[in-house]
Amino acid sequence: xxxxxxxxxxxxxxxxxxxxxxxxxxxxxxxxxxxxxxxxxxxxxxxxxxxxxxxxxxxxxxxxxxxxxxxxxxxxxxxxxxxxxxxxxxxxxxxxxxxxxxxxxxxxxxxxxxxxxxxxxxxxxxxxxxxxxxxxxxxxxxxxxxxxxxxxxxxxxxxxxxxxxxxxxxxxxxxxxxxxxxxxxxxxxxxxxxxxxxxxxxxxxxxxxxxxxxxxxxxxxxxxxxxxxxxxxxxxxxxxxxxxxxxxxxxxxxxxxxxxxxxxxxxxxxxxxxxxxxxxxxxxxxxxxxxxxxxxxxxxxxxxxxxxxxxxxxxxxxxxxxxxxxxxxxxxxxxxxxxxxxxxxxxxxxxxxxxxxxxxxxxxxxxxxxxxxxxxxxxxxxxxxxxxxxxxxxxxxxxxxxxxxxxxxxxxxxxxxxxxxxxxxxxxxxxxxxxxxxxxxxxxxxxxxxxxxxxxxxxxxxxxxxxxxxxxxxxxxxxxxxxxxxxxxxxxxxxxxxxxxxxxxxxxx
Amino acid sequence: xxxxxxxxxxxxxxxxxxxxxxxxxxxxxxxxxxxxxxxxxxxxxxxxxxxxxxxxxxxxxxxxxxxxxxxxxxxxxxxxxxxxxxxxxxxxxxxxxxxxxxxxxxxxxxxxxxxxxxxxxxxxxxxxxxxxxxxxxxxxxxxxxxxxxxxxxxxxxxxxxxxxxxxxxxxxxxxxxxxxxxxxxxxxxxxxxxx
Numbered sequence: 001x002x003x004x005x006x007x008x009x010x011x012x013x014x015x016x017x018x019x020x021x022x023x024x025x026x027x028x029x030x031x032x033x034x035x036x037x038x039x040x041x042x043x044x045x046x047x048x049x050x051x052x053x054x055x056x057x058x059x060x061x062x063x064x065x066x067x068x069x070x071x072x073x074x075x076x077x078x079x080x081x082x083x084x085x086x087x088x089x090x091x092x093x094x095x096x097x098x099x100x101x102x103x104x105x106x107x108x109x110x111x112x113x114x115x116x117x118x119x120x121x122x123x124x125x126x127x128x129x130x131x132x133x134x135x136x137x138x139x140x141x142x143x144x145x146x147x148x149x150x151x152x153x154x155x156x157x158x159x160x161x162x163x164x165x166x167x168x169x170x171x172x173x174x175x176x177x178x179x180x181x182x183x184x185x186x187x188x189x190x191x192x193x194x195x196x197x198x199x200x201x202x203x204x205x206x207x208x209x210x211x212x213x214x215x216x217x218x219x220x221x222x223x224x225x226x227x228x229x230x231x232x233x234x235x236x237x238x239x240x241x242x243x244x245x246x247x248x249x250x251x252x253x254x255x256x257x258x259x260x261x262x263x264x265x266x267x268x269x270x271x272x273x274x275x276x277x278x279x280x281x282x283x284x285x286x287x288x289x290x291x292x293x294x295x296x297x298x299x300x301x302x303x304x305x306x307x308x309x310x311x312x313x314x315x316x317x318x319x320x321x322x323x324x325x326x327x328x329x330x331x332x333x334x335x336x337x338x339x340x341x342x343x344x345x346x347x348x349x350x351x352x353x354x355x356x357x358x359x360x361x362x363x364x365x366x367x368x369x370x371x372x373x374x375x376x377x378x379x380x381x382x383x384x385x386x387x388x389x390x391x392x393x394x395x396x397x398x399x400x401x402x403x404x405x406x407x408x409x410x411x412x413x414x415x416x417x418x419x420x421x422x423x424x425x426x427x428x429x430x431x432x433x434x435x436x437x438x439x440x441x442x443x444x445x446x447x448x449x450x451x452x453x454x455x456x457x458x459x460x461x462x463x464x465x466x467x468x469x470x471x472x473x474x475x476x477x478x479x480x481x482x483x484x485x486x487x488x489x490x491x492x493x494x495x496x497x498x499x500x501x502x503x504x505x506x507x508x509x
Numbered sequence: 510x511x512x513x514x515x516x517x518x519x520x521x522x523x524x525x526x527x528x529x530x531x532x533x534x535x536x537x538x539x540x541x542x543x544x545x546x547x548x549x550x551x552x553x554x555x556x557x558x559x560x561x562x563x564x565x566x567x568x569x570x571x572x573x574x575x576x577x578x579x580x581x582x583x584x585x586x587x588x589x590x591x592x593x594x595x596x597x598x599x600x601x602x603x604x605x606x607x608x609x610x611x612x613x614x615x616x617x618x619x620x621x622x623x624x625x626x627x628x629x630x631x632x633x634x635x636x637x638x639x640x641x642x643x644x645x646x647x648x649x650x651x652x653x654x655x656x657x658x659x660x661x662x663x664x665x666x667x668x669x670x671x672x673x674x675x676x677x678x679x680x681x682x683x684x685x686x687x688x689x690x691x692x693x694x695x696x697x698x699x700x701x702x703x704x
Contacts, residue, residue, distance in 0.1 A: 168671070185672075188647070189672055192667070346641075349641065350673075350676070352642065352673055353641075353642050353668050353669040354642070355642055355643075355668075355669065359551070359599040359600070360551060360597060360599060383644070383669055384669070385669065386669065387669045410612070411612045413612075414597060416551075416597055416599035416607060416609060416614075417599055422612070423612075423614075426612065452660075453660075457613055459610075459613045459615070460613070462592075463610045463611065463613050463615075464516055464517075464615060465536050465539070465541070466555065466557065466594050466596065466610045467596065467609075467610045467613075467617060468514050468516060468521045468523055468536055468608075468617065469523065469534050469543060469555065469557070469596075470553055470555065470594075470596030470598060470608050470610065471512075471514055471598060471606055471608050471617050471619060472510070472512045472523045472525055472534065473525065473532065473534075473543070473545055473553060473555075474551075474553060474596070474608075475512065475619055476510055476525060
């Protein structure tokens with residue numbers, strides 16, 4: 001494998017390109033019209049345009065992506081997450097074009113990609129599933145039929161897209177009155193997001209935690225499960241904070257849930273990287289939720305506590321190599337890791353997207369900090385794609401230390417020109433429920449509703465006075481008043497001191 | 510130099526004097542001593558001290574030659590040392606500035622420019638719901654003449670692959686609807702008027 005085409009954009013395309021470079025493989029980018037100057041294009045060895053900005057005209061165009069692969073001479077394709085990552089037609093088309101698809105087989109994607117088929121597969125593997133409809137709702141289902149189906153499952157229930165992900169195409173329905181509207185809304189969103197309006201119903205567990213198991217499987221029958229991740233901090237069913245290990249999982253539960261995950265993956269004939277998601281109820285019972293047949297957004301935290309590079313292993317598995325590390329390394333976490341998904345959204349205005357041009361950007365760094373970003377100063381956050389601009393992940397020896405480290409890293413994060421969710425995370429990480437690990441998948445929606453839109457920014461004593469002083473001084477400097485003295489003197493003084501020091505050093509030699 | 514600076518609807522009076530290498534700044538009568546370094550065209554590093562009432566440190570005399578010798582010189586130097594704050598100034602919407610102090614951002618306007626943010630409606634008067642970003646109108650949830658209550662969802666705009674509900678800021682009656690379902694709108698486009 002000499003050249004890998006990355007069929008994605010943003011931070012994940014940069015992440016994969018970095019792995020390629022470290023492995024001596026040449027990364028090839030594809031880009032839509034609005035992404036011409038994006039970081040993933042600038043970071044790649046080669047880049048090919050694949051069409052207009054709307055996803056269906058570019059990043060979802062199988063023909064355009066395969067054409068770019070052919071022109072570049074790439075021998076493999078990495079799909080990243082989102083876009084075509086869980087599209088079995090794409091995986092098959094890559095294979096039929098004589099290229100290696102870095103991911104599972106099209107058959108495994110098809111089986112696990114349909115949420116209803118995946119639930120059936122889990123049941124066959126002896127793993128409990130959340131009670132719900134066995135198949136998708138008929139598009140022609142009548143109101144009385146829908147009512148009785150929902151009654152049999154019980155309220156509250158979830159309407160979920162059969163081909164879904166990322167919390168889109170999903171609605172919570174708490175009573176019969178909202179049922180028809182919930183189904184219609186989920187169908188509409190699923191149709192526009194995934195091209196498939198099919199939905200099914202599932203019982204809504206009370207205060208469950210979201211626990212998931214990362215897996216790697218090679219083509220020689222070896223399958224390795226990883227220590228669990230917890231992703232219970234969600235807003236409108238979208239994960240916003242992930243951590244590993246989970247405070248709710250001890251060694252016995254870890255053994256049970258990872259062996260259940262392995263059983264489901266084996267039943268599906270799964271290879272490469274994948275993740276099995278479970279809901280854990282208050283009594284410690286867990287239920288299969290779904291399988292993601294791709295690299296997860298939150299994979300960095302698993303890498304941080306295990307020391308294993310998941311993208312590198314994806315490539316090695318696709319090359320036919322064997323998983324030859326000690327499985328205990330994947331299962332026994334070293335320290336604790338936490339990730340915050342930084343979005344271009346305005347938390348003080350109901351998290352509305354905040355697209356626009358990034359004026360300045362300074363990412364945090366230092367011990368235990370990893371910022372996987374596709375953003376850069378001078379770049380626009382386009383309106384066409386998911387508004388996540390970066391994943392900020394931290395590692396430390398224990399959970400209390402990693403929470404402190406994440407707070408420190410968030411304080412260092414500077415993004416101007418657009419609004420981001422950084423102030424929201426600074427608030428969240430100060431909440432006692434978060435600090436003590438007392439949360440579940442609806443915790444965040446409940447506390448946000450109770451706050452009723454109150455601002456997340458609580459300035460400390462003098463900050464506003466300092467802001468006013470800064471604005472006045474900046475205005476004075478920019479308008480040229482005393483520029484020669486204040487700014488010029490400082491710069492010239494520094495330059496003179498450097499020269500003097502250099503001369504002194506030269507004389508000593 | 511004298512400035513009138515508006516933050517969060519409040520007007521602050523600022524007077525800046527140069528003193529030696531630094532600045533003496535009065536904010537609504539409170540005096541600050543500021544050592545300023547410009548890091549780049551948007552970034553200032555301030556080392557500040559508040560001057561106590563009746564204090565004369567703001568008028569510190571320029572350092573004499575003797576003060577440069579170690580252990581000799583006035584107790585209060587024009588570069589006093591103290592709280593270190595980084596300030597990043599970037600342009601915001603409507604000609605306002607976004608001023609970041611540490612991890613907190615403030616929206617400010619220089620010399621009396623007033624805030625005109627239609628998203629943040631006051632307690633009375635008509636409100637106009639505008640598109641906060643470019644997108645497509647998915648659903649209009651109200652009709653002209655409907656009574657609406659505070660935080661009621663009015664319209665659904667799809668942008669960045671998500672459906673976003675825009676809500677009423679307070680109780681009122683729908684007076685006008687400027688868009689139809691399915692149309693694309695630019696940021697700032699008027700959508701719904703409420704009286």
